[in-house]
Amino acid sequence: MIDAFGVVKRFGPRTILRGIDLKVETGETLVIIGGSGCGKSTFLKCVIGLHHPDEGKILVDGIDVADLKTEREIADYRRKFGYLFQEGALFDSMTVWENITFGLRYLTDIEPGKYRKIASECLALVGLKDVEDFKPSELSGGMKKRVALARAIAAQPSYILYDEPTTGLDPIMTDVIADLILDLQKQLKVTAIAVTHDMKAAYKVASRIAMFHEGKVLQVAHPEIIKISDNPYVRQFVDGKSEGPIKMKLKEFEAEGASNAHHAKAS
Amino acid sequence: MIAGAVGGFGRFILEAAEETGQFSFLVRSTFGWMTTYRIEWRQTLIQMVRVGVDSLSVTAMTAFFTGMVLALQTGASSKHFFNEPLFVGTVVSFALVMELAPVMTAIVVAGRAGAAIAAELGTMKVTEQIDALYTLGTDPIRYLVIPRFIAFMVVLPLLTVASDFTGIWGGYLVAHAKYQIPATVYWHDIVNQMEIRHFVHGFLKTFVFAAVVSLVSCFKGVTTRGGAEGVGKATTAAVVISMVLILVLDYFATAVLNAFGIT
Secondary structure, three states: EEEEEEEEEEEEEEEEEEEEEEEOOOEEEEEOOOOOOOHHHHHHHHHHHOOOOEEEEEEEEEEEEEOOOHHHHHHHHHEEEEEEOOOOOOOOOOOOHHHOOOHHHHOOOOHHHHHHHHHHHHHHOOOOOOOOOHHHHHHHHHHHHHHHHHHHHHOOOOOOEEEEOOOOOOOOHHHHHHHHHHHHHHHHHHHEHHHHHHHHHHHHHOEEEEOOOOOOOEEEEEEHHHHOOOOOOHHHHHHHOOOOOOOOOOHHHHHHHHHHHHHHOOO | OHHHHHHHHHHHHHHHHHHHHHHHHHHHHHHHHOOOOOOOHHHHHHHHHHHHHHHHHHHHHHHHHHHHHHHHHHHHHHHHHHHHOOHHHHHHHHHHHHHHHHHHHHHHHHHHHHHHHHHHHHHHHHHOOOHHHOOOOOOHHHHHHHHHHHHHHHHHHHHHHHHHHHHHHHHOOOOOHHHHHHHHHHHHHOOOOOHHHHHHHHHHHHHHHHHHHHHHHHHHHHOOOOOOHHHHHHHHHHHHHHHHHHHHHHHHHHHHHHHHOOO
């Protein structure tokens, strides 16, 4: 179980997370939606310990990552997680099977002789085969995502964190990845947090959906309730409307530019 | 306008101070990890090949031509003053062994291997591969920085020694071909004058330069921000800062070695 209490995160003068209170139950898939810059990926990185909250805390199975000191403790904590990065973040200099089994050396006691077999098994789980010796540059976008997913699950984590798993993929591959997320959920019995803009994928995979806005949680509910939410911010986002209470920066600049041009003309 | 300039200068100072602080953390982490003895030996060997073996030809060529130029200039000057090309071997060997070989080898390697390291680590940073290392249970300092640091510390002194030899050979070719200096005279000019402490003076400096180039290049790489443009900036900054620090620290290293009598 993941419990976030009043998480605040700043980067220099900018406050990205302004007090996140969120609970992720064991076994569920929580999907976090929200506009760009609202703190979704930052929160995900706080959960795995890539960032440390400036205020508040995040407990994973009762352990606060900020309390971990020794290398052993940190490795034990990291072993619980698989993280799927937005662009895959595969290591360019290694082959597919070396990428997938990279973490095993540090997170597990499995003998290196068994790594290649484990890589093939993980690839089979994500629907790929015979790509073990390819380099990442030789793979398509969808294949890279799936190899990255295979890498995330290689050490048999209890939690999988997906950072925009379907961004940049074609509609068919998007659905393939969404199906994969559901399959892995059933087969590996993991708890997952997925950050996405893709509402179709969100409705498909989510047990609950949480909407972030300007660093706070607006609403957390079952997908069917989010779909018919009467919160105007949630409504605007799930309907994908440019008009509404969520002001996108581009429109503000356009309005300013038009106003300045108008004043210049008048004088 | 003045307020803007003062503000800009102040911002520059603050950013430089923050970078220096972050760099100190990297240096501390590097030495901290090395005391745990958990070194990535395979990565270290790979880096030794990349930094050392692949830089050998360019450093040797640089030193060779430097030796030739030194011999040319020394021969011409001594002929002008003494009507004979005197002490050509002495000047070439002392200049190379104590100063030019360590400094020029470090600068060439900074431009070649230092830039490559900054670019590689910078690209890893902007594509989240460094974050991926954390999530897969290892520390980027241990996996990326330490192998490169050790590789530089082992390989740069060796490259410098190779530069010493090739430079002295280059000097001999010019001394013999242009000034008809016999081989025995050239070599005796060196062997009769040079002592171990002269060699040690130049050799010890290479460790300082190796530490600087490797840590600055790694630091600029792992702190890259801003996509492809950021990688380009990081690479340029790594080379420029390394070169400036080599020249600045050369002075202080020379002063310290002189104070200890290794001169």
